[in-house]
Amino acid sequence: MTTMSPNALCFGDEFPAAGAPCLVQVEEHGLTITFASDPADGQPESVPYSSLAVSAGGLDHDQLVVKWAGEKGERTLYLKNPDVIRAFRETVPSHLSLPFAQAAEQVRQVRHRRRLVWSLAGGMILSTVLGLWFGSDILVEIAVSRIPVEWEQKLGESAYRDFLSHQEVMKEGPAVAALGEMTQRMTAQILDNPYKFEVTVVKSDVVNAFALPGGYVVVFTGLMKKAESGEEVAGVLSHELNHVLQRHGLERIVKSLGIMTVAAIVFGNQQGLVGMMKQLGVELFTLKFGREQETEADLKGLQLLQRAKIDPAGMITFFERLSEKDEGRMEWLSTHPMNAARADRLKAELAALPKKSPEPFTFDWKQVQVSLGSQPVVAP
Amino acid sequence: MKSEILYPGAFPMVRVELEAGENIKAESGAMVACSPTIDIESKMEGGFLGALSRKFLTGEKFFFQTLRATRGPGEALLAPTVPGEIVILELDGVNDYMVQKDGFLAGAEGIVIENKMQGLSRGLLGGEGFFILNISGKGMLVLNSFGAIHKIELKPNQEYIVDNSHLVAWSSTTSYNIEKATSGWVASFTSGEGFVCRFRGPGLVFIQSRNPGSFGAWIRQFIPVSE
Numbered sequence: 001m002t003t004m005s006p007n008a009l010c011f012g013d014e015f016p017a018a019g020a021p022c023l024v025q026v027e028e029h030g031l032t033i034t035f036a037s038d039p040a041d042g043q044p045e046s047v048p049y050s051s052l053a054v055s056a057g058g059l060d061h062d063q064l065v066v067k068w069a070g071e072k073g074e075r076t077l078y079l080k081n082p083d084v085i086r087a088f089r090e091t092v093p094s095h096l097s098l099p100f101a102q103a104a105e106q107v108r109q110v111r112h113r114r115r116l117v118w119s120l121a122g123g124m125i126l127s128t129v130l131g132l133w134f135g136s137d138i139l140v141e142i143a144v145s146r147i148p149v150e151w152e153q154k155l156g157e158s159a160y161r162d163f164l165s166h167q168e169v170m171k172e173g174p175a176v177a178a179l180g181e182m183t184q185r186m187t188a189q190i191l192d193n194p195y196k197f198e199v200t201v202v203k204s205d206v207v208n209a210f211a212l213p214g215g216y217v218v219v220f221t222g223l224m225k226k227a228e229s230g231e232e233v234a235g236v237l238s239h240e241l242n243h244v245l246q247r248h249g250l251e252r253i254v255k256s257l258g259i260m261t262v263a264a265i266v267f268g269n270q271q272g273l274v275g276m277m278k279q280l281g282v283e284l285f286t287l288k289f290g291r292e293q294e295t296e297a298d299l300k301g302l303q304l305l306q307r308a309k310i311d312p313a314g315m316i317t318f319f320e321r322l323s324e325k326d327e328g329r330m331e332w333l334s335t336h337p338m339n340a341a342r343a344d345r346l347k348a349e350l351a352a353l354p355k356k357s358p359e360p361f362t363f364d365w366k367q368v369q370v371s372l373g374s375q376p377v378v379a380p
Numbered sequence: 381m382k383s384e385i386l387y388p389g390a391f392p393m394v395r396v397e398l399e400a401g402e403n404i405k406a407e408s409g410a411m412v413a414c415s416p417t418i419d420i421e422s423k424m425e426g427g428f429l430g431a432l433s434r435k436f437l438t439g440e441k442f443f444f445q446t447l448r449a450t451r452g453p454g455e456a457l458l459a460p461t462v463p464g465e466i467v468i469l470e471l472d473g474v475n476d477y478m479v480q481k482d483g484f485l486a487g488a489e490g491i492v493i494e495n496k497m498q499g500l501s502r503g504l505l506g507g508e509g510f511f512i513l514n515i516s517g518k519g520m521l522v523l524n525s526f527g528a529i530h531k532i533e534l535k536p537n538q539e540y541i542v543d544n545s546h547l548v549a550w551s552s553t554t555s556y557n558i559e560k561a562t563s564g565w566v567a568s569f570t571s572g573e574g575f576v577c578r579f580r581g582p583g584l585v586f587i588q589s590r591n592p593g594s595f596g597a598w599i600r601q602f603i604p605v606s607e
C-alpha cells in the first residue's frame with residue numbers, strides 16, 4: 001500500500017478510542033474506506049449508501065457523522081474535510097438527502113455562528129488594546145453608560161427568577177412588610193430612579209444579601225436574625241441598592257466579557273438565549289465587586305440612609321459586629337471583607353454629613369425577629 | 381525527528397532530536413538545553429493579533445519559540461514549568477485536539493496551533509477561559525499536565541464527567557456540556573466553584589490528576605497577607 005493521507009476518523013469496537021485514520025472516497029454506489037493501518041492484504045471496505053445514516057456531531061456539531069452497521073459491529077465515521085463533504089453532497093441518493101441537508105444546515109449554522117463570534121472576539125481584542133491605551137476603566141464606564149436599563153433588567157431578571165424558583169420565598173408577614181417599608185423609604189429619595197426595585201425575603205439561615213443588575217435584591221432571613229435593629233438591615237440594603245444604582249454588576253460583566261458579548265447575550269438567538277442567561281445567572285451570583293465599588297456602595301449607601309432619615313449608625317454597628325464575629329455562616333463577609341478601615345471610613349463620612357434627626361420605622365424589630373422564629377437578640 | 385521522555389513521573393523532560401533543517405515549536409521558556417547547532421527564534425504564531433489575543437484571552441505567553449537545527453543535526457531538552465507528566469501524541473492530519481491553555485509544551489513543524497473561541501457559556505463556566513488552543517496538522521504534539529496525566533477513552537455516545545479544572549486536552553470528535561456539580565444554587569454562588577464537563581464520545585479526553593487552582597489556594601494559606 002502506498003502512503004495515503006487520511007481524511008476521516010473511523011470509530012468502532014475493534015478500533016482504538018482515538019479513532020482509526022482512514023481515507024474515504026465517495027463513489028457512485030457508496031463510500032469506500034481504506035484504513036491507514038491495514039495490513040498489505042487489507043481490502044478497502046465498501047459501504048452502500050442504502051445502509052448509511054448521517055447526522056452532525058463533534059465538539060461544535062461541525063463534523064459530518066456517518067453511521068452504519070458493519071460486519072464487525074457499528075461503525076461511525078467523522079468527516080470534516082470540506083472536499084469529501086462536497087463530493088458526498090453531490091452524489092448522495094434521495095433517501096439520505098433530507099437528513100444530509102439537515103446535518104449540513106447544522107454544520108453551516110455553526111460555521112456562521114463562529115464567524116459572528118469571531119467578529120465579536122475581534123471587538124473584544126480591539127477594546128482590550130484600546131483599553132491598554134486609554135485606561136480600561138474609562139472604556140468600561142463609557143460602554144456601561146450606553147447599555148440601556150432594559151438590557152440590565154433582562155440579564156438580572158432571568159437569573160433572579162431562576163434563583164427564586166429553587167428557594168423558599170417568604171411572601172408575607174412582618175419581615176416582608178419591614179423590608180418593604182425600608183425599600184420604600186429609601187427609593188423615595190432616589191432622584192430619576194430608572195429601576196423598579198424588587199426585594200425578596202428568602203428563608204435561609206445564610207447570613208447574606210445580594211443585588212443583581214436591574215434592581216433585583218434578595219435578603220436572607222439569616223441576615224435579618226443576626227441584625228439587632230431594622231436600621232442595621234437597612235444599612236446592608238442601602239449598600240446593595242447602591243451596587244445596582246451605580247451599575248457595579250454591569251461594570252464587572254462588561255469588564256470580563258466585553259460590551260459586544262453583552263450585546264450578543266441580549267440580542268442573541270432566542271433558543272440559545274434562555275440557557276445562556278441561566279448560565280450567566282450563575283456568573284452573576286459569583287460576581288465579586290472590586291474594592292472601589294464596595295467603597296462607593298458604602299458611601300453612597302450611607303448618604304441614601306441619611307436622606308431617607310434612617311439612622312446610619314445602624315449600618316456602621318452592623319459592619320463592625322460582622323467583622324468581629326466569625327462564627328456561623330456569614331456569607332455576606334465572603335463577598336464583603338470587613339475591616340476596621342471600612343467602618344472608620346464610614347464614621348468619618350458620617351461625621352462630615354450634616355446632622356439629621358432620624359425617624360424610626362413603624363415596625364417593632366423585635367417582633368419582626370420573633371416572626372422569623374428567632375429569640376430576640378438582647379442588645380449589649 | 382525523534383523524541384523521548386526522560387525521567388518519567390513528576391519531573392520529566394523531553395529530548396527531541398532534530399535532523400538538519402528541522403524545527404520544533406515550543407512554549408516559550410520550555411527550552412532547558414540544546415546542541416550548539418540549534419537556533420532559537422521567538423516567533424509570534426498566528427501573527428501579532430493572534431499572539432496578542434492569546435496573551436490577553438488565554439493568559440498564554442506571548443511567544444512560542446521555534447527551535448531550528450540550522451547548522452546541522454542536534455538535540456534539545458524541553459521541560460514544563462509545573463511538576464507533572466508529559467505525554468507525546470502523534471497527529472496524522474485528521475485527529476485534532478483542543479488543548480487547555482497550559483497544556484501545550486511543544487509541537488513538530490507540521491503542527492498547526494490556532495486559538496479557538498469557545499461558546500460563551502463554555503468559556504464562562506468551563507474555567508479555561510474563552511480561548512483554548514485547537515491543535516491540528518501532522519506530527520508530534522507534546523502535552524504536559526499538573527500532576528499525572530490520565531487518558532480516558534470514550535466509545536461513540538459513551539459519557540464521562542470531568543471536573544473542568546482537571547482538563548488537559550480532548551479530541552474534537554467529542555462533545556461536552558457544562559453542568560453544575562452541586563445541586564444547590566447557594567453552594568455554587570457562595571463557593572463560586574463546582575462546574576463539571578459532561579463529555580460524550582467518541583474520542584480521547586486527557587485529564588490531570590491535580591487541580592492547579594486548588595493547589596494555588598492551598599499554597600496561598602501559607603503566605604502572610606498584608607492588608
Ligand SMILES: [Zn+2]
Nearest residue numbers: 289294297336
Ligand atoms: Zn457590596
